[in-house]
Amino acid sequence: MKNLNLIEPKTLSGFMELEPSRQRLFNAVLDTIRHSFEAYSFLPIDTPVIEYSSVLNAKAGEETQKQIYRFLKGDTDMSLRFDLTVPLAKYVAKNYHNLTFPFRRYQIGKVYRGERPQKGRFREFYQADIDIVGDGALSIFCDAEIPSIIAGVFKSLGFNDFTIMLSNRKILQGFLESLKLQEKTTAIGTVLDKLKKIGIEKVKEELVKLDIKKSAIDKITKFISIAGTTNEQISILNSQFSALDSQLFTDGVNELQQVIDGIRAFGISDKNFQIDLSIIRGLDYYTGTVFETFIMGHESVGSVCSGGRYGNLAGLYIDKQLPGVGISIGVTRLFDKLESELAKNLKPTPSSDVLVVSADNNITSLIPIAMKLKELGLSPLLFLEDTKLKKKFQYAEKLNIPFMVIIGENERETNTITLKNLNSGKQLEQIALKEVHKIIIDFYN
Amino acid sequence: MKNLNLIEPKTLSGFMELEPSRQRLFNAVLDTIRHSFEAYSFLPIDTPVIEYSSVLNAKAGEETQKQIYRFLKGDTDMSLRFDLTVPLAKYVAKNYHNLTFPFRRYQIGKVYRGERPQKGRFREFYQADIDIVGDGALSIFCDAEIPSIIAGVFKSLGFNDFTIMLSNRKILQGFLESLKLQEKTTAIGTVLDKLKKIGIEKVKEELVKLDIKKSAIDKITKFISIAGTTNEQISILNSQFSALDSQLFTDGVNELQQVIDGIRAFGISDKNFQIDLSIIRGLDYYTGTVFETFIMGHESVGSVCSGGRYGNLAGLYIDKQLPGVGISIGVTRLFDKLESELAKNLKPTPSSDVLVVSADNNITSLIPIAMKLKELGLSPLLFLEDTKLKKKFQYAEKLNIPFMVIIGENERETNTITLKNLNSGKQLEQIALKEVHKIIIDFYN
Numbered sequence: 001m002k003n004l005n006l007i008e009p010k011t012l013s014g015f016m017e018l019e020p021s022r023q024r025l026f027n028a029v030l031d032t033i034r035h036s037f038e039a040y041s042f043l044p045i046d047t048p049v050i051e052y053s054s055v056l057n058a059k060a061g062e063e064t065q066k067q068i069y070r071f072l073k074g075d076t077d078m079s080l081r082f083d084l085t086v087p088l089a090k091y092v093a094k095n096y097h098n099l100t101f102p103f104r105r106y107q108i109g110k111v112y113r114g115e116r117p118q119k120g121r122f123r124e125f126y127q128a129d130i131d132i133v134g135d136g137a138l139s140i141f142c143d144a145e146i147p148s149i150i151a152g153v154f155k156s157l158g159f160n161d162f163t164i165m166l167s168n169r170k171i172l173q174g175f176l177e178s179l180k181l182q183e184k185t186t187a188i189g190t191v192l193d194k195l196k197k198i199g200i201e202k203v204k205e206e207l208v209k210l211d212i213k214k215s216a217i218d219k220i221t222k223f224i225s226i227a228g229t230t231n232e233q234i235s236i237l238n239s240q241f242s243a244l245d246s247q248l249f250t251d252g253v254n255e256l257q258q259v260i261d262g263i264r265a266f267g268i269s270d271k272n273f274q275i276d277l278s279i280i281r282g283l284d285y286y287t288g289t290v291f292e293t294f295i296m297g298h299e300s301v302g303s304v305c306s307g308g309r310y311g312n313l314a315g316l317y318i319d320k321q322l323p324g325v326g327i328s329i330g331v332t333r334l335f336d337k338l339e340s341e342l343a344k345n346l347k348p349t350p351s352s353d354v355l356v357v358s359a360d361n362n363i364t365s366l367i368p369i370a371m372k373l374k375e376l377g378l379s380p381l382l383f384l385e386d387t388k389l390k391k392k393f394q395y396a397e398k399l400n401i402p403f404m405v406i407i408g409e410n411e412r413e414t415n416t417i418t419l420k421n422l423n424s425g426k427q428l429e430q431i432a433l434k435e436v437h438k439i440i441i442d443f444y445n
Numbered sequence: 446m447k448n449l450n451l452i453e454p455k456t457l458s459g460f461m462e463l464e465p466s467r468q469r470l471f472n473a474v475l476d477t478i479r480h481s482f483e484a485y486s487f488l489p490i491d492t493p494v495i496e497y498s499s500v501l502n503a504k505a506g507e508e509t510q511k512q513i514y515r516f517l518k519g520d521t522d523m524s525l526r527f528d529l530t531v532p533l534a535k536y537v538a539k540n541y542h543n544l545t546f547p548f549r550r551y552q553i554g555k556v557y558r559g560e561r562p563q564k565g566r567f568r569e570f571y572q573a574d575i576d577i578v579g580d581g582a583l584s585i586f587c588d589a590e591i592p593s594i595i596a597g598v599f600k601s602l603g604f605n606d607f608t609i610m611l612s613n614r615k616i617l618q619g620f621l622e623s624l625k626l627q628e629k630t631t632a633i634g635t636v637l638d639k640l641k642k643i644g645i646e647k648v649k650e651e652l653v654k655l656d657i658k659k660s661a662i663d664k665i666t667k668f669i670s671i672a673g674t675t676n677e678q679i680s681i682l683n684s685q686f687s688a689l690d691s692q693l694f695t696d697g698v699n700e701l702q703q704v705i706d707g708i709r710a711f712g713i714s715d716k717n718f719q720i721d722l723s724i725i726r727g728l729d730y731y732t733g734t735v736f737e738t739f740i741m742g743h744e745s746v747g748s749v750c751s752g753g754r755y756g757n758l759a760g761l762y763i764d765k766q767l768p769g770v771g772i773s774i775g776v777t778r779l780f781d782k783l784e785s786e787l788a789k790n791l792k793p794t795p796s797s798d799v800l801v802v803s804a805d806n807n808i809t810s811l812i813p814i815a816m817k818l819k820e821l822g823l824s825p826l827l828f829l830e831d832t833k834l835k836k837k838f839q840y841a842e843k844l845n846i847p848f849m850v851i852i853g854e855n856e857r858e859t860n861t862i863t864l865k866n867l868n869s870g871k872q873l874e875q876i877a878l879k880e881v882h883k884i885i886i887d888f889y890n
Contacts (some may be wrong), residue, residue: 007499007500009538010539011493011535011539012523015493015495020550023489023490024488026491038796041824041825042796043468043796045468046471046472047461047462048461049569050557069495069518070515089454104826105465114518114519138830139829139830145827145829150806237598249469258647265813266812266816267813267816314454316451317451317453318451320575352484352486364586367707382590384547384590386584
């Protein structure tokens with residue numbers, strides 16, 4: 001009789017929910033990122049998914065406000081976090097007296113943004129963030145260390161061909177100042193930030209709308225397009241010091257020069273980074289070095305890791321100057337866009353090495369054999385159901401388990417096992433249990 | 446000038462938020478549990494924290510309903526998950542045609558219950574669950590495998606002295622049937638479930654309130670107190686078959702016997718498990734074997750891992766019989782109660798092996814040395830700030846970094862390093878960089 005009162009088991013749209021084999025790959029990505037962060041001595045924190053709305057929304061813009069999942073529980077106004085930076089700011093302010101600065105923390109976790117559902121946009125997604133937060137001051141060398149961490153992460157993920165684009169916001173700011181456009185910095189920045197998406201002609205059109213003279217627009221677009229090797233770019237910038245006469249510009253170029261010297265000292269090849277003066281990032285937030293990261297051959301994915309230097313992390317919560325530098329990886333989006341590449345690069349091992357089955361449904365006799373295989377360092381899976389041998393083969397195949405140990409009357413009598421390689425179809429009989437480990441290990445190598 | 450408009454950086458009560466060193470221990474606990482689950486070939490899933498309220502609350506009782514974080518976003522009625530079982534049921538129903546049964550999944554994640562705040566109760570907490578879900582049927586040997594997984598987890602966590610208490614709900618149900626009390630099974634079960642908390646006398650008082658005759662109460666309390674070795678308990682139960690004349694009772698005892706035979710086959714010593722007929726668990730949900738786990742010397746913590754066999758996982762969502770068996774560990778509570786034990790057992794390594802510092806704030810010269818130490822397999826942390834040497838020592842001490850590499854003019858000239866063991870205070874000078882690795886590795890061994 002059909003049950004007519006069933007509830008449809010549906011998942012909210014914009015929420016990624018994977019089948020187990022894909023989830024294993026996703027977890028391998030998370031683990032790889034985490035291990036890279038830990039190799040650079042970042043410490044973990046894990047802040048709540050829910051915070052007081054007053055804490056979380058203190059500085060959120062109108063667009064973000066609309067996206068926030070906010071609700072009352074009893075009398076308490078609470079919200080789900082929409083990034084890991086605001087919770088970090090809260091955490092550092094709250095624990096200021098117990099933390100050791102420079103505070104190097106990583107956090108990997110889900111964040112929530114109720115955006116309009118569209119392909120490739122997620123309402124629940126993982127971010128993986130690192131930040132180095134100083135107390136009062138923070139060395140410019142920290143900015144230089146960041147690209148070596150980005151390189152470490154993406155090399156571990158199997159992407160050797162990546163470019164870290166960097167700039168220093170003071171440079172563009174100083175340049176606009178010299179054009180007497182300092183009051184339009186934010187508006188111009190917002191336009192330039194769209195360069196890679198909309199192209200230079202549209203950027204020019206939008207700058208016209210900001211009531212900027214054609215001559216200034218030409219200067220700006222020429223400026224952000226300064227090309228050449230890194231050293232050539234730096235020379236061009238240096239040569240403009242006296243003409244521009246902007247301390248901000250000079251400071252920015254000098255900082256950028258130091259960061260680049262540092263990046264090279266950290267062993268990052270010039271082919272993996274590049275100055276790009278059109279990089280802007282979060283307009284109110286970053287104050288110096290800014291980064292974006294592109295995977296070559298997959299530039300259309302956009303930046304896979306972005307961040308930069310900020311002057312003060314937690315000014316909303318504490319009366320201390322806490323400058324920092326950090327980056328964020330949108331892991332769910334990265335996975336969504338580059339899953340097949342990641343699968344090739346990370347090649348997750350099977351969840352089990354060997355399925356242990358009975359040829360005659362004598363299940364009890366299987367258990368000590370599986371236990372022994374486990375002791376030998378293998379990852380055996382016991383098939384405990386009473387069913388046909390054919391179904392057991394299908395089970396191993398569906399789960400991509402490479403080997404099967406088969407035990408029947410013969411094997412029990414001779415105290416041996418039958419081992420089948422499910423990839424080659426080759427079957428070995430009368431094998432001593434202790435030989436299985438070597439055969440399977442040889443298969444992997 | 447004091448900023449008077451600061452927002453208090455507070456965290457919601459009932460939400461665990463740890464300092465980094467404690468977070469590292471917590472993560473080690475999560476990792477240990479995960480690796481145990483994976484060693485038993487469970488596959489990961491990661492369902493959303495938010496679900497449609499209609500899906501999540503379909504069967505939630507009144508008490509649970511009150512605790513759920515439920516809200517509207519636009520027109521959509523959504524809720525935060527309060528356990529990992531309901532999302533599993535949804536997931537299995539939704540993906541029924543793509544899953545391979547028996548489906549062995551693990552999920553570790555945060556769940557939300559807006560309970561009244563009180564010491565040791567959390568509103569956001571991690572659960573770590575495994576379940577084996579069959580399609581139509583599931584071997585009783587799966588019930589027997591569960592204790593070997595529990596044993597694997599708790600041994601990995603450093604707890605060798607634990608007892609898995611088990612029963613089969615059919616036994617008590619059959620016994621009550623024989624007393625003609627089958628209609629009061631749920632009410633009686635609710636009372637017996639509190640035995641360990643309130644003691645036998647209070648249990649008797651509460652049974653009186655259920656309008657049960659004294660003679661029956663005596664029989665029930667005597668029954669649930671059946672003691673002795675496991676074999677003696679089973680004999681006592683077997684000897685009551687004819688007197689009780691309940692098929693349910695007989696089935697329950699036979700299943701329990703099979704499960705115990707299986708547990709022994711899985712190599713679990715009799716000292717690590719025990720029949721306890723007072724174990725009841727989720728009253729509407731479990732239908733056969735039930736488990737609770739206690740750590741000896743920490744019995745007051747209560748059960749640290751509980752679960753059992755259920756007849757049908759996803760009947761609300763799909764017209765299929767999907768029996769299963771599973772367990773759940775409340776990780777946040779476990780950590781809260783046993784943190785100091787876990788710290789002793791798991792001994793997390795330092796986040797860095799060695800702090801690399803400059804004696805004269807020549808930072809650039811440090812970078813290649815740190816890179817070299819990294820290549821040698823160490824986890825160095827570069828101290829990049831321009832400050833006094835004393836502050837650098839304090840930094841290493843606060844972060845429990847065991848070694849410090851110090852580079853000054855002498856070291857640069859002689860191309861050597863100075864290595865200080867911060868535990869012993871012993872300082873080695875004129876060391877070749879490549880010797881550092883051996884010295885540090887020797888320290889750990």
